[in-house]
Amino acid sequence: MILDLGDDAKEYGRQALRAFEAAGGDQLVQQAEAKPDLRESLAGPVLSELGAWDLDARTDVDGLEAAAALCRSAGYWALPYPVAERLAKPTDLDVDGLIVVADIRPSGVVAGLESTWAAVSLAGVRSRVAGYGAAGPGFVAEVELSAVDDNGAGDVALGLVLPCWTLLGMLDRALELTIAHVSLRKQFGQTLSAFQGVQFQLTDAEVERSGLEILAKYALWSIATDRPEATDDALALRMSAIEAAEVVFRVCHQLHGAVGFCDETTLSWLSRYSQPLRRLPLGLSATRDELTRRVGGTGLTGLFS
Amino acid sequence: MYENSPESRTQAQFRQQVRAWCEQHIPPDWRQSQTGVDDDEFVRFQKSWFAELHSAGYAVPHWPREWGGGLSVPEQIVLYQELAAHDAPRLVLAFVGIHHAAATLLAAGTDEQRRRHLPAILDGEIWVQGFSEPEAGSDLASLRTSARRAGDSYVVNGQKLWASGGKHADWCLLLARTDPDAPKRKGISYFLLDMTTPGVEVRPIRNAIGDSHFCEVFLNDVEIPAANLVGAENAGWQVAQATLGAERGLTMLELAERLGNAGFRWLVQAAPVDDPVVADRLAQFETEITGLRGLCRKVVEDSENRTVGPADASIVKLFYSELLQRLTDFGAEIGGMAAHTRLAKPMSSGWESGSWLLDFIGSWEWTIPGGSSEIQRTIIGERGLGLPREPSAV
Numbered sequence: 001m002i003l004d005l006g007d008d009a010k011e012y013g014r015q016a017l018r019a020f021e022a023a024g025g026d027q028l029v030q031q032a033e034a035k036p037d038l039r040e041s042l043a044g045p046v047l048s049e050l051g052a053w054d055l056d057a058r059t060d061v062d063g064l065e066a067a068a069a070l071c072r073s074a075g076y077w078a079l080p081y082p083v084a085e086r087l088a089k090p091t092d093l094d095v096d097g098l099i100v101v102a103d104i105r106p107s108g109v110v111a112g113l114e115s116t117w118a119a120v121s122l123a124g125v126r127s128r129v130a131g132y133g134a135a136g137p138g139f140v141a142e143v144e145l146s147a148v149d150d151n152g153a154g155d156v157a158l159g160l161v162l163p164c165w166t167l168l169g170m171l172d173r174a175l176e177l178t179i180a181h182v183s184l185r186k187q188f189g190q191t192l193s194a195f196q197g198v199q200f201q202l203t204d205a206e207v208e209r210s211g212l213e214i215l216a217k218y219a220l221w222s223i224a225t226d227r228p229e230a231t232d233d234a235l236a237l238r239m240s241a242i243e244a245a246e247v248v249f250r251v252c253h254q255l256h257g258a259v260g261f262c263d264e265t266t267l268s269w270l271s272r273y274s275q276p277l278r279r280l281p282l283g284l285s286a287t288r289d290e291l292t293r294r295v296g297g298t299g300l301t302g303l304f305s
Numbered sequence: 306m307y308e309n310s311p312e313s314r315t316q317a318q319f320r321q322q323v324r325a326w327c328e329q330h331i332p333p334d335w336r337q338s339q340t341g342v343d344d345d346e347f348v349r350f351q352k353s354w355f356a357e358l359h360s361a362g363y364a365v366p367h368w369p370r371e372w373g374g375g376l377s378v379p380e381q382i383v384l385y386q387e388l389a390a391h392d393a394p395r396l397v398l399a400f401v402g403i404h405h406a407a408a409t410l411l412a413a414g415t416d417e418q419r420r421r422h423l424p425a426i427l428d429g430e431i432w433v434q435g436f437s438e439p440e441a442g443s444d445l446a447s448l449r450t451s452a453r454r455a456g457d458s459y460v461v462n463g464q465k466l467w468a469s470g471g472k473h474a475d476w477c478l479l480l481a482r483t484d485p486d487a488p489k490r491k492g493i494s495y496f497l498l499d500m501t502t503p504g505v506e507v508r509p510i511r512n513a514i515g516d517s518h519f520c521e522v523f524l525n526d527v528e529i530p531a532a533n534l535v536g537a538e539n540a541g542w543q544v545a546q547a548t549l550g551a552e553r554g555l556t557m558l559e560l561a562e563r564l565g566n567a568g569f570r571w572l573v574q575a576a577p578v579d580d581p582v583v584a585d586r587l588a589q590f591e592t593e594i595t596g597l598r599g600l601c602r603k604v605v606e607d608s609e610n611r612t613v614g615p616a617d618a619s620i621v622k623l624f625y626s627e628l629l630q631r632l633t634d635f636g637a638e639i640g641g642m643a644a645h646t647r648l649a650k651p652m653s654s655g656w657e658s659g660s661w662l663l664d665f666i667g668s669w670e671w672t673i674p675g676g677s678s679e680i681q682r683t684i685i686g687e688r689g690l691g692l693p694r695e696p697s698a699v
Contacts, residue, residue: 189444250630253673279645
């Protein structure tokens, strides 16, 4: 078993990073926050040029890997567009994308877009999004649902896993920014990076990030190989992603100091826009609860069974 | 000494008196009416609440009697407990004035400086701290803002950062370098700066929760009369220690009490308590809050008895800030969608407003200012545990 993305997917991810940078990079999320209705025009063209909507994440393993790589690159720039959610769209419904929603107050990062959406609950109940509430922070809007069927069990895993790749890209960037910051900033006559206390915090964050990265690849493989426990693996990934994000952003903010809370730094934007990914459809304890309910008696199947 | 030990008769009477006052004077709807208000209304409310407390003798209980305070330490503890228990608005705007400025003036100010400023603070004069700089955060002593003596004045040039509440401030506690050739802690002086002086420019900085309470202050050929020097020239570092010391003790006790009252109450109200996972976490938090309140109380009492340990204040700050982060995180987690979509908190609350996402993001700044967690850990290691100093810079 190879738990890494193929070379083509990795190269596609690198191309996407460069393309998002050329399209405006960190400016994109700032412009979109000022005018959420611009999200489509800010991010749509570059995604089309990258051939994002030609990727088949459902039936083609290469397409699935490319989709994951694209989401990671989108996260790196906090691209103000639900790339993962678009790429997770079901093939048998005429919609542009899919969001996984909680049973209570279903919502997603779909504010300000004209796309059509399907939603799936963790139990596999599928709906069409028939109406949108007011746009909230982080482009989140509550959605009104009109039930379609309960055939969505197979949609849940992909719908959970791809946004975790977006979050992974955000963690990549947060760590990169922080390493750059502590390598530059001097206090007490030396760069912060020379303090072992600083190094150890970063190493703890990196351990979390790498744990998430390998689980993200594992959960993707689980989908690619049609394993029956793909949804359990996706939930386990999601739990790990939320936990890793807490550690990584806490360390990155701490080591940036006060400036990390100012919108003059990219970290401030990144951590703000990581919130919906960390909170929706379920936060940490609810995710853990769901996972425990599903696999509590038997545990996860894992790599070596 | 502990919560359940019988209070003295005077303390019990005082508690009754404060309770009765709280019930009559704390605006019951202040959380609703202050949610999302603009700056002008925030300042108006803060000043009127301060005046209300002052008229009862509760605004500056820790000041000496001759300046308008004079409550005993046990009474101060009772006061903060009751204000927190009755969910009083917090004195956000007056904070630097009644704590840092007053502590500085009382410890090192001249009689004239005290007469000029202590009554003015009681009348609503607002202060800001001008310590940190772009290149001097944790390493405050490396600050570069310069003050050059010119006749009866000093001419100040430089830039200050993270001046919380700077845009509303009348006066600033300013550290500036008066001897560029001296070792870095020995060339710093402490000034009182009138914020209306020509050359002072305040620029609010928008932060991650969308407000702008911390500011940059630019100082361009600003003249400060020599009479506004606090302590001796080049002895500002020692004076600053008195100011920074004021952040501990009672101010931490107040925050711990607020966390134990309103903060925990919002959490319980938001929580599905019949869920065993949630109940388990709540029990853990309750235990930690109880520990924190006990620790704060001990630091206050030990400070009064001069038996406080060299690392005790650092332990309290580390305990509070890290607990606050975990607790507000849990609040955001169990607060559901409402916690994420209602991004307006009641102004004049503390870090326990119940707007969980804002509280959570706001809580992160607690491990950074006033001595970051790294600095606190170094103090606990070196001064508390007697471990060797970290190897110095190469």
